[in-house]
Amino acid sequence: MGWKGLERNKLDFLLTDTLPVEISELFSFSQFYSFLLREEQQKILKAMIETIKQKRALSDERMFEKLWSSKPLKYNILKGSNSYREMSIINPFSALNLFLFMECYQKDILDFFEKEHFFSIRYHKKNTSLYYRSKNGKALEYFQAQINNVDRGVIQQTGTYFKIAPFESINTFTDSRIWRLCNFKYNVYAKMDYKSCFDSIYTHAYSWIIERNVIDAKNARNSHLFITIDRILQNINGRSSNGIVVGPEFSRMIAEIILQQIDKEVMFALSNEGIRYKKDYIVFRYVDDIFIFANEQSILNKVIDKFKHCGEHYLLHLNELKLTKGETPWLPKEWLEKARKLSDIIGSFFFNGRKKEYDNLPEEERFIVKTDFISVDRLKDEIAVLIKNYPEDQRTVVSFLLSALLNNISKKRDGYRLFGKNHTGKAMLLIDIAFYIYSFYPSFDQTRKMISILTYINTEIDFKNNLDFNKKLRNKIEQYSFVFETGNIHDLCDWLPFFYEYKIHMKIDIENVWINIAERLNDPIIWANILIYSQYNSTFHKDLCLKLENIINKQTSKIIYSDPMMNAEFWYLLIFHNCPFVSQQARDDLETIIDTIKNNAISRKPSSTSCVPSYDTTIMLCEFLQLKSSAGNKPENSFFNWKGIKDFGETITYRTYQRTVFKPYKKRSSGLYGSLD
Numbered sequence: 001m002g003w004k005g006l007e008r009n010k011l012d013f014l015l016t017d018t019l020p021v022e023i024s025e026l027f028s029f030s031q032f033y034s035f036l037l038r039e040e041q042q043k044i045l046k047a048m049i050e051t052i053k054q055k056r057a058l059s060d061e062r063m064f065e066k067l068w069s070s071k072p073l074k075y076n077i078l079k080g081s082n083s084y085r086e087m088s089i090i091n092p093f094s095a096l097n098l099f100l101f102m103e104c105y106q107k108d109i110l111d112f113f114e115k116e117h118f119f120s121i122r123y124h125k126k127n128t129s130l131y132y133r134s135k136n137g138k139a140l141e142y143f144q145a146q147i148n149n150v151d152r153g154v155i156q157q158t159g160t161y162f163k164i165a166p167f168e169s170i171n172t173f174t175d176s177r178i179w180r181l182c183n184f185k186y187n188v189y190a191k192m193d194y195k196s197c198f199d200s201i202y203t204h205a206y207s208w209i210i211e212r213n214v215i216d217a218k219n220a221r222n223s224h225l226f227i228t229i230d231r232i233l234q235n236i237n238g239r240s241s242n243g244i245v246v247g248p249e250f251s252r253m254i255a256e257i258i259l260q261q262i263d264k265e266v267m268f269a270l271s272n273e274g275i276r277y278k279k280d281y282i283v284f285r286y287v288d289d290i291f292i293f294a295n296e297q298s299i300l301n302k303v304i305d306k307f308k309h310c311g312e313h314y315l316l317h318l319n320e321l322k323l324t325k326g327e328t329p330w331l332p333k334e335w336l337e338k339a340r341k342l343s344d345i346i347g348s349f350f351f352n353g354r355k356k357e358y359d360n361l362p363e364e365e366r367f368i369v370k371t372d373f374i375s376v377d378r379l380k381d382e383i384a385v386l387i388k389n390y391p392e393d394q395r396t397v398v399s400f401l402l403s404a405l406l407n408n409i410s411k412k413r414d415g416y417r418l419f420g421k422n423h424t425g426k427a428m429l430l431i432d433i434a435f436y437i438y439s440f441y442p443s444f445d446q447t448r449k450m451i452s453i454l455t456y457i458n459t460e461i462d463f464k465n466n467l468d469f470n471k472k473l474r475n476k477i478e479q480y481s482f483v484f485e486t487g488n489i490h491d492l493c494d495w496l497p498f499f500y501e502y503k504i505h506m507k508i509d510i511e512n513v514w515i516n517i518a519e520r521l522n523d524p525i526i527w528a529n530i531l532i533y534s535q536y537n538s539t540f541h542k543d544l545c546l547k548l549e550n551i552i553n554k555q556t557s558k559i560i561y562s563d564p565m566m567n568a569e570f571w572y573l574l575i576f577h578n579c580p581f582v583s584q585q586a587r588d589d590l591e592t593i594i595d596t597i598k599n600n601a602i603s604r605k606p607s608s609t610s611c612v613p614s615y616d617t618t619i620m621l622c623e624f625l626q627l628k629s630s631a632g633n634k635p636e637n638s639f640f641n642w643k644g645i646k647d648f649g650e651t652i653t654y655r656t657y658q659r660t661v662f663k664p665y666k667k668r669s670s671g672l673y674g675s676l677d
Contacts, residue, residue: 018248032639035624052100062231067563069563070235071238071566073089077491089525093617120263121166123164125162187328188295189330192307193319203229262307263285265310282294346379350368380433383440387440398440398443402449485509497644498652528640531545561600577594579640
């Protein structure tokens with residue numbers, strides 16, 4: 001059963017593969033996508049595609065070379081053991097550049113993957129279906145209204161435009177039959193990865209692939225796939241040739257080309273030395289994580305050495321500090337057995353019988369959170385010991401335990417009731433346990449699990465409208481306020497609209513911390529989320545609006561019209577052009593800038609009827625920013641959704657359900673997953 005309105009469309013690539021998962025829920029390409037589906041825009045896009053394909057076929061010019069560059073919005077999220085990963089949201093102008101590139105080169109890329117996936121266990125294939133649903137096929141009755149509301153928004157950031165084969169995550173690979181068989185067949189193993197893989201990929205390295213193949217080098221034209229990739233990667237990353245943007249599924253796909261080339265060179269080099277693939281050794285690579293099994297230690301060392309040598313040809317270096325070796329059987333998750341015991345303790349708080357048994361219970365006993373005593377302090381101590389003993393696995397331990405709690409609470413979705421009478425005490429205990437686990441690693445995905453837990457519980461305990469219950473929740477959040485004071489703002493950003501929806505506000509000193517961080521980061525999406533949150537207090541909101549107007553004016557005054565997309569300040573236009581909270585004068589000033597950029601692009605075209613893709617893309621983007629409602633106002637839902645999302649928590653909860661990392665452990669799997677981790 002597919003969802004109405006989700007037919008396959010080539011433009012779906014903009015939604016699924018061009019944005020990272022880890023961004024504010026209020027930022028989206030979905031409205032721009034809808035604009036591009038209009039008849040007039042479809043005509044322009046069709047002309048652009050035809051123009052670009054003709055250029056590739058008939059000329060030897062470089063593709064997408066002039067006036068296609070733009071600066072992404074960069075930010076950091078938690079990664080690993082309290083380190084950070086730089087992420088990028090590409091400019092929507094660049095998203096269209098990627099769409100046009102894929103229209104022209106999709107077949108070349110997929111053909112390459114089909115021929116070259118020697119070691120890869122995560123590569124892209126053509127997706128013949130666009131049915132986004134849970135694999136068990138059950139109707140999600142609890143979320144049915146929410147599904148209707150989010151419509152295509154639910155497929156955004158899922159990385160599902162192409163089929164990912166044969167494994168969608170490392171977790172599914174290490175739980176597979178193939179993994180277990182290799183632990184019997186081979187005697188030794190190793191795991192390694194490339195140091196800062198995406199940051200280390202040099203865009204010109206794609207051209208080196210051609211140079212290393214003598215036949216291709218003789219026949220290579222300037223429109224060759226690998227030469228064009230070099231240009232595209234620079235276009236979407238502010239003309240930088242050092243590193244590729246981290247976040248979009250597109251980047252994982254393009255990185256795979258370099259990584260598969262290294263795989264091929266490694267395999268051929270080993271073959272020349274008489275070392276046989278699948279006989280003497282076997283390799284599995286998931287993006288930049290490399291798993292090796294071998295019969296002998298000497299062969300294992302040779303495989304590692306070949307990866308080191310071949311990778312360095314493309315400026316990729318093995319991370320020596322993360323290289324691990326050992327004898328099989330390989331136990332990559334030593335923490336898992338201990339975490340499972342804690343997960344079982346968490347599971348014991350809940351009714352675990354079948355649904356039929358639950359339905360046969362007397363009405364007054366039909367709830368799944370048991371009334372038994374919960375030894376919260378003892379559980380907390382054991383969680384702390386586990387995390388202390390496995391500091392390098394902190395992220396996955398927290399994710400596993402929080403998922404165990406969420407998976408039980410989410411039975412609400414299947415028609416269960418969580419609590420019986422006098423239920424608030426048990427509810428607050430579960431919330432306390434969840435916050436305690438979360439506080440060890442408050443990353444973006446764990447933030448969404450926390451919001452999901454609270455949203456499920458809210459269906460029975462009305463935190464929004466019951467003053468007593470709301471106070472209990474506020475007190476619990478205040479108890480863990482250090483998370484919101486010291487946590488990374490980009491991992492916490494979805495809390496801000498959630499707090500506004502649930503009528504919860506933090507102390508002034510924490511709000512000042514957020515504002516100081518926003519000023520330092522100069523990130524318009526963070527500013528926008530704080531502005532949404534500030535509405536609980538009219539004075540605070542008004543003062544923040546005035547402050548932001550000055551910031552917006554200062555930032556947008558730096559825009560250079562000859563190359564507007566290469567200005568980082570252009571992001572303030574994208575976010576605030578339709579902000580209903582700033583003054584009319586501020587909105588008029590932004591409108592003037594947009595109009596100037598559009599008119600400059602129009603004036604540079606040879607004629608009004610000619611097709612110049614880079615200029616036409618600029619014009620389309622500006623026309624989208626200038627859209628007006630029937631009342632003459634700009635819609636409040638553009639790239640940033642200023643009108644907010646009704647039942648924001650339920651939207652987050654639905655996405656979280658689709659992306660829960662450890663669902664396979666509970667024998668429940670999902671059809672959507674797109675996080676970089």
